[in-house]
Amino acid sequence: MINMKEKEPENKENKKNKLTRRNFLKAAAAASALVTLGACSKTSMEEFLQGHFKTLTKKDLKRVLERLEAEYSKKYGKKFSVSAKPPIDGTEFGYALDISRCIGCRRCVYGCADENNQSRDPQIHWIQVLEMEKEKGIDFVHSNLYYNHDQVPFEGHFYLPVACQQCKNPPCVRVCPVEATWQERDGIVVVDYNWCIGCRCCMAACPYGARHFNWGEPTIPAEKVNPKTHFLGNRPRMKGVVEKCTFCIQRVREGLYPKCVEVCPVGARKFGNLLDPESEIRYILENKRVLVLKEELNTQPKFFYFFAT
Amino acid sequence: MNFFRFIKESFKIVIRGNKWYYLWIAFLLILIGWGGLGYLGQLKEGLIVTNMRDSISWAFYIGNFTFLVGVAAAAIMLVVPAYVYDWKPIKEVVIFGELLAISAVIMCMLFVMVDVGNPLRVWHMIPFIGRLNFPSSLLGWDAFVLNIYFLLNLCIVTYLLYKLFYKKEYNKRVLLPLILFSIPMAISIHSVTAFLYNGLVARPFWNTALLAPKFLASAFCSGPAVLLILFQILKKTTTFEIKDEAIWKIAELMAYAMFLNLFFFFSEVFKEVYSDSEHIVHFKYLFLGIGENRDIVLYGWLSVIISIIAFLLFLIPKTRTNIVTLNIGAVLIWFGVYIEKGIALLIPGFTPDVLGQIYVYRPSPAELRTAVAIFSVGFLIFTLLTKVAVAIVFEGFSIERLKREKETVPPAAAETA
Secondary structure (H helix, E strand, C coil), X not given: CHHHHHHHHHCCCCHHHHHHHHHHHHHHHHHHHHHHHHHHHHHHHHHHHCCCHHHCCHXXXXXXXXXXXXXXXXXXXXXXXXXXXXXXCCCCEEEEEECCCCCCCCHHHXXXXXXXXXXXXXXXXXXXXXXXXXXXXXXXXXXXXXXXXXXXXXXXXXXXXXXXXXXXXXXXXXXXXXXXXXXXXXXXXXXXXXXXXXXXXXXXXXXCCCCEEXXXXXCCCCXXXXXXXXXXXXXXXXXXXXXXXXXXXXXXXXXXXCXXXXXXXXXXXXXXXXXXXXXXXXXXXXXXXXXXXXXXXXXXXXXXXXXXX | CHHHXXXXXXXXXXXXXXXXXXXXXXXXXXXXXXXXXXHHHHHHXXXXXXXXXXXXXXXXXXXXXXXXXXXXXXXXXXXXXXXXXCCHHHHHHHHHHHHHHHHHHHHHHHHHHHHCCCHHHHHHHCCCCCCCCCCCCHHHHHHHHHHHHHHHHHHHHHHHHHHHHCCCCCCHHHHHHHHHHHHHHHHHHHHHHHHHHHCCCCCCCCCCCCHHHHHHHHHHHHHHHHHHHHHHHHHHHCCCCCCHHHHHHHHHHHHHHHHHHHHHHHHHHHHHHHHCCCCHHHHHHHHCCECXXXXXXXXXXXXXXXXXXXXXXXXXXXXXXXXXXXXXXXXXXXHHHHHHHCHHXXXXXXCCCCCCCCCCCCCCHHHHHHHHHHHHHHHHHHHHHHHHHXXXXXXXXXXXXXXXXXXXXXXXXXXXX
């Protein structure tokens, strides 16, 4: 707007110029009318016009984060922080899960839900623990997600927790029509909840059932909500968008372990930097019997399963 | 100016009609209102009012979308013989095929819109303004080709009717390339829709190269089946004319298409059953059920049996030329393909889900109501467009007649009338 006005005196005053200026003023008037119309819900207008995460300038991003912090703080009555911390140079995260240790207690499932602000009603769980028969081995069709025993591990069974496998060749990213999901430099596949249109192509494309949709308005009790959040991770979501495990992006980019690693009572979960030759994860990959799920699909997961004993 | 006049006069035609016409329009408007209120509930509460869940994340809406893409694509099947081979009997009929295509594409887009979790954000898909994931997203391609196909058909039909209205010969140099272009476009809208499923490595039930050919074959049955029935309704209710010869020809083409469709189906069944890999579980679910979950089995068999009966009815010349058996065949094909493209494509594709779990899906009342609203919108658009087309093509409604009428009636009287 300012630019146009500055340029004007340079142009010779002719009819054409006047016309364009008049048209411009008209458009500006229309636009401002539109803005006034939407003024009753200024934030929702801002949200509607918010650009894709990758196109936001530093200034825009700061504004967006402040808006979200204010919005969440008001909603839950807690001071929220929403970070947009970028990947740490020289990191590519990998995960390993010891099948021989896992007892199927589902502490990771609930720890994850608490840490990552998953909706309690309707219930969303990023980690799904499958109970499988030892006799059959890893066999999804005969597995049971809804096992309910008095005590675990149940005789003759083993457990396979599945969440996002953080594929190197992610089919979900390929199919998204609006680039609302992508792989970050540190290998984490993230979602811009403000850009996702909710078409669910990624859910049809994911071979691991890792993507979950907010079918209804997500609800989290205020006392349960985790106010320390990341824009691409655990900040509260809205209805109609897809969400998924981010390796606890809000923690791992600060040098912490993902919550599930921390809460696992038997130490079945290992996490680290694949680019660091001294890391525990590299030791496991080099020295243990390791497998990935559905290897034949060429998704190249960075989530490995292994047998330590 | 001329074009404006054409639109104005067309509008006058649309608002005039007999008692039955008004009743039909009122009926559709009531359905739109009733269904639309159901959709409002979904807008407010979210897609939770549907019975889709994480295990079956696309269902009734996307099934209808897939079926209607086929209907839209198949309308062009009639264009091929009419224009390329200059086959007279169905030439006028082509206009109605294209009107059906326009209505079907609109319904397609509406079904995608209601399936999306954030309809307000659909602008994110517009190139340059939003951030279209081109070329890797098939949904992006699908939206693109559907829009092109819609505009193309709209242009062709409007141009034809406009020229007819002014009693001018149409310019073949303009029209023919457009029509020829619409043929690959028709094939692409349905192929791209098939690729939307086909390219998903996670879903072995769809991850078969036969999916796109199968889509085309079945569309070339269901689209003309819809038209056959519509033509007969139009013949009864308006001055619409069609030669029996044309209807039989269409029925014969449908028999060939149905043969291909069944052949592709049996090829797939053979491959799955004989190789007996873990992927057979989806076929098992569709035709035998898994454990106590056998609801879908009825639909699986129904679509196959119906398709075979319809194929025989259309194949045998005696039943093809008999109006009763022909109509039975058309209705059966319509049902067969509707099941095949909807419930029998989507549900076994998602069941068991990628982690082997079974979720039993039935469309919720909200989904049914929304679908009723969308189909009613489609029928309404088709009715209005057809009203204009029938008047121009069969009732001699034209600029000349309007002028003549004006000359015979004094201007003052005309105005009061």
